[in-house]
Ligand SMILES: [Fe+2]
């Protein structure tokens with residue numbers, strides 16, 4: 001090994017050691033700071049996946065905008081979906097601080113290299129699904145996002161703080177829809193319970209595999225990207241949501257669910273991990289539909305983006 | 320005192336314009352060329368839903384039969400809608416949507432500016448609030464019409480095609496019938512025809528800057544004042560009104 005390479009290696013080790021110390025001390029990492037390549041990669045993957053989830057998540061709810069049953073309902077739903085698009089934008093910007101462009105991230109989404117949250121591969125079949133999505137899906141997302149407000153990367157953590165402010169409204173509007181339907185006609189109650197039955201388990205899967213099954217989480221914890229384990233977060237979600245379900249008369253579709261006095265939380269039945277893996281690997285009800293929609297819209301919008309760029313180039317040349 | 324029936328009808332026209340175009344714009348959700356535009360178009364849609372709510376609520380009060388804004392939006396049939404035909408046309412491509420927005424918002428800026436002086440205080444208040452919104456819609460549409468008209472050959476073609484296709488729906492914006500005449504006398508409504516020269520001048524300026532041709536005035540579509548629509552409206556309503564019609568006893 002040459003002397004220069006040896007020096008570089010030593011320098012890297014030194015930087016890495018300092019980085020670890022800073023992060024352990026609770027310092028936020030900012031875009032200009034030196035960071036290990038794996039830290040950067042981990043964040044690009046996580047933040048872009050998060051951004052894509054916000055954007056792909058607009059589809060299932062968007063499916064009901066034109067059929068929302070009242071002007072108020074339509075306004076609330078539209079505002080909610082618009083928030084999600086905004087979250088996508090904050091997060092794309094946060095990821096861009098790590099040296100990747102929005103175009104590159106979208107290309108990775110289209111190639112399948114980048115993922116989005118599995119939950120959006122389920123269909124929004126009835127109006128009650130709009131309630132269930134807001135209440136359960138946003139409810140689960142909030143638990144995760146609150147935890148990420150203290151993540152070590154500054155731009156990500158700040159994006160989470162902004163996003164969390166809007167998320168509680170999302171969960172509330174979903175719960176309101178469910179509550180309203182549970183006070184309504186027999187048809188409405190049936191629709192609400194059916195939505196609950198279909199969304200409960202996928203919502204629990206949003207937190208990812210059991211801790212014992214996620215062997216690669218070590219770095220993310222050491223670097224303080226991840227602050228709580230999947231099972232901790234899932235438990236938190238279950239504990240708050242079961243009570244909310246009871247209040248409005250919905251049954252949680254888990255015969256094994258019961259209050260554990262000693263532990264101070266609910267024990268729940270086993271999650272269908274085979275379904276989880278299938279959907280992650282592309283075999284879910286809407287995987288193809290969601291991605292095809294995104295690709296189609298992106299391709300159809302190409303001429304607009306090209307024209308806007310051409311116009312700005314012309315103007316710039318004139319000045 | 321104004322004939323309440325005229326006022327009711329006038330409010331439905333204003334309210335339905337906002338309601339139907341808000342519906343079309345909401346269809347862009349998750350379909351725009353950029354997320355930024357997705358947000359902008361749904362923002363306009365939200366403004367219009369708010370406007371429709373205010374106007375239809377007031378229409379229900381004027382009618383005096385206890386109908387709410389939702390009853391009026393979700394329980395009227397095709398022939399009882401009075402929006403201009405241009406509002407209900409399918410979105411087409413991004414050029415068509417933006418060209419329509421320019422033509423409509425330019426008209427609405429003039430209309431609501433005038434209506435903010437209406438002798439009807441409720442209309443005046445709604446108009447004043449709306450004016451701020453439609454000015455923003457117009458500015459946004461103007462930017463895009465110019466950018467696309469003067470962008471690439473393809474965007475120019477698409478934009479010119481959109482303007483040409485929309486032109487025959489613009490005559491209706493300036494029509495007036497006996498309902499308008501009566502309310503103009505009362506100082507409640509605006510003579511829409513008087514807004515035309517300013518509208519033409521403004522649209523001419525924007526299209527010229529966008530390197531686009533101003534189409535010649537030819538055959539103009541009409542019908543909305545009598546509740547005669549394009550075939551498209553029925554499809555909007557069957558989608559929009561689906562839950563209210565399928566579950567008439569339910570509240571949501
Ligand atoms: Fe979000």
Ligand SMILES: [Fe+2]
Pocket residue numbers: 084138141167170
């Ligand atoms: Fe949300």
